[in-house]
Amino acid sequence: MTAKKLIDSSAQPKYKQLIQGIEDAIQNGDLKQGDKLPSLNAVKMRYQLSRDTVLMAFNQLKSRGIIESIVGKGYYVKSENIDVKKRVFVLFDELNAFKEDLYNALKGSLGADTQVDIFFHHFNYQVFKDLILDNQNSYNYYVIMPANLDNTAVVMDRLPSEKVFILDQCHEEHQHFAAVYQNFKKDVETGLQQAEIHTSKYKEWILLFDDTRQPKGIKEGFESYCSQRKLNYSIQAKFEGILQISELYIVLDDRDLIAILKSGIEQQIVIGEDVGVISYNDTPLKEIVNRGITTISTDFSVMGERLAHMILTKKREQVENPSRLILRQSL
Amino acid sequence: MTAKKLIDSSAQPKYKQLIQGIEDAIQNGDLKQGDKLPSLNAVKMRYQLSRDTVLMAFNQLKSRGIIESIVGKGYYVKSENIDVKKRVFVLFDELNAFKEDLYNALKGSLGADTQVDIFFHHFNYQVFKDLILDNQNSYNYYVIMPANLDNTAVVMDRLPSEKVFILDQCHEEHQHFAAVYQNFKKDVETGLQQAEIHTSKYKEWILLFDDTRQPKGIKEGFESYCSQRKLNYSIQAKFEGILQISELYIVLDDRDLIAILKSGIEQQIVIGEDVGVISYNDTPLKEIVNRGITTISTDFSVMGERLAHMILTKKREQVENPSRLILRQSL
DNA sequence: TCTAATTTGTGCGTATGTATG
DNA sequence: GCATACATACGCACAAATTAG
Numbered sequence: 115m116t117a118k119k120l121i122d123s124s125a126q127p128k129y130k131q132l133i134q135g136i137e138d139a140i141q142n143g144d145l146k147q148g149d150k151l152p153s154l155n156a157v158k159m160r161y162q163l164s165r166d167t168v169l170m171a172f173n174q175l176k177s178r179g180i181i182e183s184i185v186g187k188g189y190y191v192k193s194e195n196i197d198v199k200k201r202v203f204v205l206f207d208e209l210n211a212f213k214e215d216l217y218n219a220l221k222g223s224l225g226a227d228t229q230v231d232i233f234f235h236h237f238n239y240q241v242f243k244d245l246i247l248d249n250q251n252s253y254n255y256y257v258i259m260p261a262n263l264d265n266t267a268v269v270m271d272r273l274p275s276e277k278v279f280i281l282d283q284c285h286e287e288h289q290h291f292a293a294v295y296q297n298f299k300k301d302v303e304t305g306l307q308q309a310e311i312h313t314s315k316y317k318e319w320i321l322l323f324d325d326t327r328q329p330k331g332i333k334e335g336f337e338s339y340c341s342q343r344k345l346n347y348s349i350q351a352k353f354e355g356i357l358q359i360s361e362l363y364i365v366l367d368d369r370d371l372i373a374i375l376k377s378g379i380e381q382q383i384v385i386g387e388d389v390g391v392i393s394y395n396d397t398p399l400k401e402i403v404n405r406g407i408t409t410i411s412t413d414f415s416v417m418g419e420r421l422a423h424m425i426l427t428k429k430r431e432q433v434e435n436p437s438r439l440i441l442r443q444s445l
Numbered sequence: 446m447t448a449k450k451l452i453d454s455s456a457q458p459k460y461k462q463l464i465q466g467i468e469d470a471i472q473n474g475d476l477k478q479g480d481k482l483p484s485l486n487a488v489k490m491r492y493q494l495s496r497d498t499v500l501m502a503f504n505q506l507k508s509r510g511i512i513e514s515i516v517g518k519g520y521y522v523k524s525e526n527i528d529v530k531k532r533v534f535v536l537f538d539e540l541n542a543f544k545e546d547l548y549n550a551l552k553g554s555l556g557a558d559t560q561v562d563i564f565f566h567h568f569n570y571q572v573f574k575d576l577i578l579d580n581q582n583s584y585n586y587y588v589i590m591p592a593n594l595d596n597t598a599v600v601m602d603r604l605p606s607e608k609v610f611i612l613d614q615c616h617e618e619h620q621h622f623a624a625v626y627q628n629f630k631k632d633v634e635t636g637l638q639q640a641e642i643h644t645s646k647y648k649e650w651i652l653l654f655d656d657t658r659q660p661k662g663i664k665e666g667f668e669s670y671c672s673q674r675k676l677n678y679s680i681q682a683k684f685e686g687i688l689q690i691s692e693l694y695i696v697l698d699d700r701d702l703i704a705i706l707k708s709g710i711e712q713q714i715v716i717g718e719d720v721g722v723i724s725y726n727d728t729p730l731k732e733i734v735n736r737g738i739t740t741i742s743t744d745f746s747v748m749g750e751r752l753a754h755m756i757l758t759k760k761r762e763q764v765e766n767p768s769r770l771i772l773r774q775s776l
Numbered sequence: 777t778c779t780a781a782t783t784t785g786t787g788c789g790t791a792t793g794t795a796t797g
Numbered sequence: 798g799c800a801t802a803c804a805t806a807c808g809c810a811c812a813a814a815t816t817a818g
Contacts, residue, residue, distance in 0.1 A: 165807085165809095186813075501816090
């Protein structure tokens, strides 16, 4: 930033000229990582601008990760990479195989000039809160999976609501945020209904469900479906290791699925005849294993694409990402 | 506290830099319990600070119980127990199912007071470079997967080498960094050797290998093994869709594995008799699918635990994480 | 210990031009 | 022509953090 005439009354808005000027200074090496920028007041005086105009320019550079601010000290060059136009903060619950498709679809649909940073809260409220508060103002968009945590809206309201997007699980407290979510209760009910011809032979319905990590809606849908039809049903946290004839398992965690399949081999029980299995979340291997596992699953690639599309078109809405039943030999 | 440059005009407030410097000195043993700190005026002169800036740093350390002040004498180290919340920067190549075990083991072994942030470079050198440079100075440790990228040491040398740990793939240029790595060439050779009794019936050896994403060592090990034994072998980027009797596939990408298994069903070819399959990287489902897939695999949980242990014990070394052959019905 | 200067962060009010319907 | 929304630009006031004297 050298001459006064850097900011003129041309067609370009003043704050954009200022951004351009700083980008140019970084590109030709006048500003390097760690360098201090002139203070808001200094820039305001030098270029005869309003303080808020300078602030707007600096804020945009900040959300692109190019500069950072420290209260009481000043603005500093954080990154010399000025090609990144958008930065997206993604907060997932935990790392697992399903996140792969979701993340790849999201990243792919957003384009190469967008930087996607990913974090995990591991169902820990404090971690959830700290990560969001530590990173507010540093990103253009916030894509968040509140999962089954409570009181997350209080934290998320600290972010500008038009920058916030919710993934996968959306509660009442999130009504004012854009979202792509699963309707777990409905999906379980309709999924089980569609499978009815194949499930009638099973007499004991067992849902393997972990309250701390898994969506309540699945449990509610299961209970509602079973009680309406007066089925014998129970809910267990974990597969207990022994299969009984005519049991039907609804399995969320793949470790339980594997344990069941192993028990089937050991006990010489045929999955799909003696014992039924419905697994949540489809993966390619489930198409093959044991001649196919029946799944109820949403399409995570579509979910990622939809969210990316929402970000790109700025059309903020709440969309259900539908699940479907995929019938295979395990029923 | 050794050099003047400990306090610079960077983004960090000066009093925080001073606190950090004293914490570091305690952590690496330069300051021990009972040691006298330099006087306020001495520190002020040495680092060209205001007396109150030094006082602010000392007061905060005092309120945390790390130092104590005795009127008319000075400041003394009271406790070496600085419960600093550690921050670990983890840079992976891409998100996939194997990363789950690795990440969980690393995070679990480091403990709850450690924040682990994860990033992905997607085999893109520019992304690799920008992520490291943008996040230098912000973390206590840097755990990095250079994967098959070249000239990564140039970038990593910008970080303090005692804070850097390499995962999975380690090249000659990384000799001065601590590492937990796989010896892909050796692992493939010994794995194939151990499987020899079961592989002799196959006449065409095919490695499905993608140069851009996968470790060169695997290709080298395969070529060396096959040429030493004068086997008919070839390397393809992708499974071409049709199986021939007496082919043996070595598969790295699970999508290829699934495609092969599907072709087996369609073509009515029995995997493990007509066609052999060895898959890289074990997952629980591979124990089950098609009555078991033979794998050559390292234990990613162990890898994560070893790296965490190295960080916690400050024993910096280069360790091979062994792979082993797991024989199943697919041979 | 108190005061002061500088700096960022935030909220409120105002005004203008442009695009939309 | 009119109403509305949005982006741009300016001014002011106060809070909180940093640093110095």
